Amino acid sequence: MENINTPLLEADALTKAYEPDVLALDQVSFKIYTGQIYAMLGANGAGKSTTINIFLNFIEPTNGRALVDGIETHVNPLRAREKLAYVSENVMLYPNFSAIQNLEYFSKLGGHDYYTKSDYHEALERVGLEKSSHNRKLGDYSKGMRQKCGIAIAILKNAPAIVLDEPTSGLDPKAGHDFTDLLLELKDEGKAILISTHDIFRAKQMADMVGIMSKGKIVTEQSKKELQQQDLEQLYLQYILKENNQVQEN
């Protein structure tokens, strides 16, 4: 059981410079505790994906640290990844494998080689995939079905933290709604969830904390309570427009 005082996901003054004077991330800090959802909102190029890439140790930070359950991702990436599940914007699995085969492979990669076939069926049913589709090749799946399969993989990984990179983009409203419900369930189970999204409506609906990112910085952070008294869309546009104006003035 994780210590309630230790954030499961923590960005500590994360800075990433691809070129000396171009900062993709500038002193980004946040903490996500067990049973919390943190939504990163921002336009394309705001730094959301860079943050996620650092958590997955696909890139190393220039300065600062990304921690998963207290483990620094670029110091001990393999241990950090054990505690982190990931769902991408466009879940791409092996098209020649069935859903079950994909789940089996990725679960084993995650270190869970004790699952039985019924565990896989159960996980797929939980995310809303009908049993008849479980043995179908992924090549025949729609994007929504693949996203569900991706979340089933994350569930089976049973990691305390989950990172999702724009998981609802391109999903129809029903699939998006189901997805949100599922994330809320996972939150209730005590998972710490970091989600990057453009979807203001869903961010407000499910997030305990929303960070609006622009030009590599978190320009404002609002808690669920604060958001109830504000129009998130107005807030988002206000910050985005402000940044854009600054750029034009410069």
Added chain:
Amino acid sequence: MIKTIIYKELLEHLQTRKFVWTFTVCSVLILISFYIGAANYQMNLDKYNAAKAENLRQFSGLTDWLQVTGHHAFLPPSPLESIITGVSNDIGRSAEIFSRGELTSANSRYSNDPLFAVFRFLDLTFIFQIILSIFAILFSYDAVNGEKQQGTLRLTFSNPVPKDKYIIGKITGSFFAIALPLMLPLLLGCLILIFMGIELSLTEWIQLFLVILAGLVYFNFFQLLSFLASIVLPKPSLSFLSMLILWLLFVFVIPNASVLIAGKAVNVPSVDYLDYQKSRLRSQLLQEDRNKMAQFNPINTQDPEKMIQEFQEFMQDLGDSRNERLMDFSGRLNEDRQNKKGIQKRIALGIARISPAALFGLAVSTISGTSLDLDNNFIKNVQGYQTVYQQFMKEKTGILLDQGTVMMKINDDGENQPPPIDINELPAFVYQPVSINQNIKPFVVNLSILLVLNALCFTGALIGFLKYDVR
């Protein structure tokens, strides 16, 4: 972890249509090559036995050993050369034996059946060298950049997967995905040999095993190189194109260029030119001998029989002396040509060894006894036999005849026809192939270079992937 990745690779390959087609094509070609090889071997064996029998039959009824001309020694077919043909169809399969003079091989299979020379035989070397290497590329050119483009690499590395284990598992899985199913048609091919009555000795089975082993190492080289290309190059289309160009270079351009370069570097006199030189000397010597014959002055002028005997001895001495000078001259010319050919061969093979296809071809033709040395070994065997034949003929006739020389004996005793000669007394030519012990060294050298190339590609792929951006 590695087991999981290997298993996934195997499963992923086995479930594709690409695999089904590849496996079917390979199986059919391998089985056809074994079948045709076995059938050809039987046909060649029949031809060989018939030629041997005909060679002896032509002497039946002869009453004097001096009448024996046109005796031939034949290179027997071997079961392995029907599966790995090498140069066995290009070299002469028989040699006319003379008591004295230079021996050469003639009557290659392709000179008898030029149509086969146009299309060549579908043997194991061809299948591995051309077809399987292409399949290795088809299966691996997008191994890494394809997964990245597909998006599965990102998901994979969101798990605690060490990069080295992943790439090793992937390479191993890809290799076994093709290599293991290939064993099935190869085993069936071996059964075809057995069922068609082709008897292979234990040594030949070992040689065949080594050929398959070399084939797998060669196949693995193209797979590793494709992995390297898929790591270094960003797009599968680019890595495929690059591999295709490299394949053409390795399989066709370098081996052919090496021969051309070596040919330009060392000027080896042609056989025809040497024959012309030898023929000129022979004419000159004959002219000298004719002058000496004109000056022949017998001691016994009273007794015609003694005079004839004296003349025969005189002629034998002239022949011996002429042959000695001719052989000496031929020997020097041949040695010079052999030396130049040796240098040319070393240059050609040195350049060709850059190419794994050439390395593989050299390794398998050496171990199966169908390399360039096959012709040399046949000539050596024939030369050894010439000495035995020479002694035998000397015993039987008292004289040695040169190539193209015929001695006529007139028997005026019509009532006492001499009995026919027993042709079975003629010493049999027994061909001694190059032993596996002699062939193993060059085979190991070529295979070792191929292994080094494999190791280089593997190291490159491993280092490349450790630095690879999986995003």
